[in-house]
Amino acid sequence: MSGAFTKTMARNIFYGGSAFFIFIFIALTFDTVGALPERDHRENINEQVILGKRVWENNNCVGCHTLMGEGAYFAPELANVYNRFGNSKEAIIGFIKSRPVDGIPGRRSMPQFNLSDEELEGVAEFLKWTSEVDDANWPPNIQG
Amino acid sequence: MQYQSQMVAKPYFIAAIGLFIGQIIFGLIMGWQYVVGDFLFPEIPFNVARMVHTNLLIVWLLFGFMGASYYLVPEESETELYSPKLALALFWIFLVAGALTIVGYLAVPYATLAQVTGNELLPTMGREFLEQPTITKIGIVIVALGFLFNIAMTVLKGRKTTVSLVLLIGLTGLALLFLFSFYNPHNLVLDKMFWWYVVHLWVEGVWELILGAILAFVLIKTTGVDREVIEKWLYVIIAMTLITGILGTGHHFYWIGTPEYWQIIGSVFSALEPIPFFMMTVFAFNMVNQRRREHPNKAAVLWALGTAVMAFLGAGVWGFLHTLSPVNYYTHGSQITAAHGHMAFYGAYVMIVLTIISYAMPMMRGRAAANSEKAQVMEMWSFWLMTVAMVFITLFLTAAGILQIYMQRMGGDAAQPFMVVQENIALFYWLREGAGFVFLTGLILYVVSFFVGGEERKETA
Amino acid sequence: MMNPNSHTTPTTNSPPGDLAIWVFILAELAVFGVLFAVYAFARRYNLELFDLHQQHLNRTAGLVNTVTLITSSYFVVRAVAAIKEGDAKRCGRWLWSANALGLLFILVKGVEYQHHFSQGIGLSTNLFYTFYIGMTFFHFMHVLMGMVILFVVAHKAGRGGYTASEHTGVETGASYWHMVDLVWIILFPLVYVMH
Helix, strand or coil, X not given: CCCCCCHXXXXXHHHHHHHHHHHHHHHHHXXXXXXXXHHHCHHHCCHHHHHHHHHHHHCCHHHCCEECCEECCCCCECCCHXXXXXXXXXXXXXXXXXXXXXXXXXXXXXXXXXXXXXXXXXXXXXXXXXXXXXXXXXXXXXXX | CCCHHHHHHHHHHHHHHHHHHHHHHHHHHHHHHHHCCCCXXXXXXXXXXXXXXXXXXXXXXXXXXXHHHHHHHHHHHCCCCCCHHHHHHHHHHHHHHHHHHHHHHHHCCHHHHHHHCCCCCCCCCCCCCCCCCHHHHHHHHHHHHHHHHHHHHHHHHCXXXXXXXXXXXXXXXXXXXXXXXXXXXXXXXXXXXXXHHHHHHHHHHHHHHHHHHHHHHHHHHHHCCCHHHHHHHHHHHHHHHHHHHHHHHHHHCCCCCCCCHHHHHHHHHHHCCXXXXXXXXXXXXXXXXXXXXXXCCHHHHHHHHHHHHHHHHHHHHHHXXXXXXXXXXXHCCCHHHHHHHHHHHHHHHHHHHHHHHXXXXXXXXXXXXXXXXXXXXXXXXXXXXXXHHHHHHHHHHHHHHXXXXXXXXXXXXXXXXXXXXXXXXXXXXXXHHHHHHHHHHHHHHHHHXXXXXXXXXCCCC | CCCCCHHHCCCCCCCCCCHHXXXXXXXXXXXXXXXXXXXXXXXXXXXXXXXXXHCCCCHHHHHHHHHHHHHHHHHHHHHHHHHHCCCHHHHHHHHHXXXXXXXXXXXXXXXXXXXXXXXXXXXXXXXXXHHHHHHHHHHHHHHHHHHHHHHHHHHXXXXXXXXXXXXXXXXXXXXXXXXXXXXXXXXXXXXXHCC
């Protein structure tokens, strides 16, 4: 008998261990996807929310902001912006609309995206829907 | 260099370094925008600069991985590359597609780019790191498939070693997991969840296999330690990588709407993720200490050891800092994440690509086993400048992050708004930008070192 | 740390089996140890919830499975003893028997899961079920893994792949199986009984 730690043994642990955890991961993926409807309120995803998400993507908003903590860290968190702006879609729309074209001297400023009224409404709906997702009570406070 | 077709790696490495320079320049632009908010506004808004910065990083690392594969697979397989012509054709396709994409980012507003590239047909744009137009993504898939085919055929017709096998598994995983980038449901929670199947399973999964394989190859070549020993280590390291890393994906599922059991699974398994990186450090130093020859390329050995140490610090230690869910509740999406991201990418992936370039380039340029003493000294200076600069970038961002969390997320009613806090911590952003310029100096020195002549160092052992 | 050069150094008779399996057994025990600690911690803050839902578990099934695994561990001990006497046939038979008990465990646990799932209970039902299903399923997967290992070892033993002097594989597989058993012996009272 020997306590030799052979390359074959190491290889078996790699293949066995990987397969093992890939399987568990797939099982958990199914469980998670099954559990999501209770948390994401997908019944509220209407045409406006869908349009809003597309506007969010097509203007690369995530290149400056975080949304549920993911994105860039240059501008405020937006998963709770609906609440921060006093549960008001109008406030969100007003803010986006009023961004100066040439920015603010010496300071960070959001670009003027020239969105249509329909798109503005969509973005606001999308951010409202996002604020209602059950994300384990994150962020810690209203400041995001 | 033993096989003529290995030469195909050279344009890949040159392109990688070129794009690396671009990445750093845009990093400096962003760093400046952090403190002088209207810098280059509205010509290059921050989101565009960031997109260029991160996309260039990904693309040049892919160039590096592909170059590394074209260099090491023929040597491992003891046969010429299956098709050097295909490799060269794919190089130009990838370079032109990449360049056009970057030009697109800079020339027109992102929304216009989305429109002209037909994003509506199959919307995949506008998600972090996956900003590329759908057509570019399809191009990436085609290039990846052609590349995989070329590498796989080479491995199949020649000697099959553990190094080339692990590399092939890593590259296949890279290509397959990228397919998740085409899944973009209307439901943001599902979108975010599967977005990580690309991002996490790349950088904390299959990319580590590629990293391990390249590191093992360079160590076999430079230390002369028995291949069996090195390959055994490689298997153990990548086994631990996947055993901890796959369920470690859970540390991204704490606050995006996914079930809360991920807080337990993610915390437990991602807390173990530093283990493979620690083993990699032990492995690299062990092998170099047990070396059976003195390889004349001291710079390459330095890069290899540097990779192991910095990957452990950046990915391992800085990752662990904020991976437990009770901690992450406060650190999530703050400058702490940025600090970790910078050092982890530099330590694990930038440095491994620079390692293989450092090892392979002298031979591809028709020199002996290594560059001249003078050139190597300069390269090692660039190593220290870039690495120390990156340590300071990470430390300053960590300090900024801690203050940000304290002011913005703690202290109850006294918590301050995001933009106010950003101004309060501007000092650390200035310091970070300073360290960024040191990094650029190191990078310039690195490029210059390629043009330093002198008497080449030959194999001595 | 493991020594990658251990094949060049003379080896002793302890611990039994391959060195690598011991590294992984320790790693496994560490993971389960952390999970048990987190469980104990979470239970302290949710005593009522945990005690309430614990009532709904089938303790008889748990007990049956405990006896099953302990017995199978004994079979594995007999298998090692057999191969040490050079009796590969007998060794193989004990291993197949142990594997059959593994299958019994899987069946019993499967029926339990079936019962929970049919009631709509899952990982996210509440914190207790997150732990109960999470930990037992993770262990369940280990039993399957152990069965695959025992299967391979039994198969090789049957073809005369081991001898009285060289049977590292048998000891390696046995060590893994004992670990799986050991984890259950802690898991069962912790999750099913203790309140």
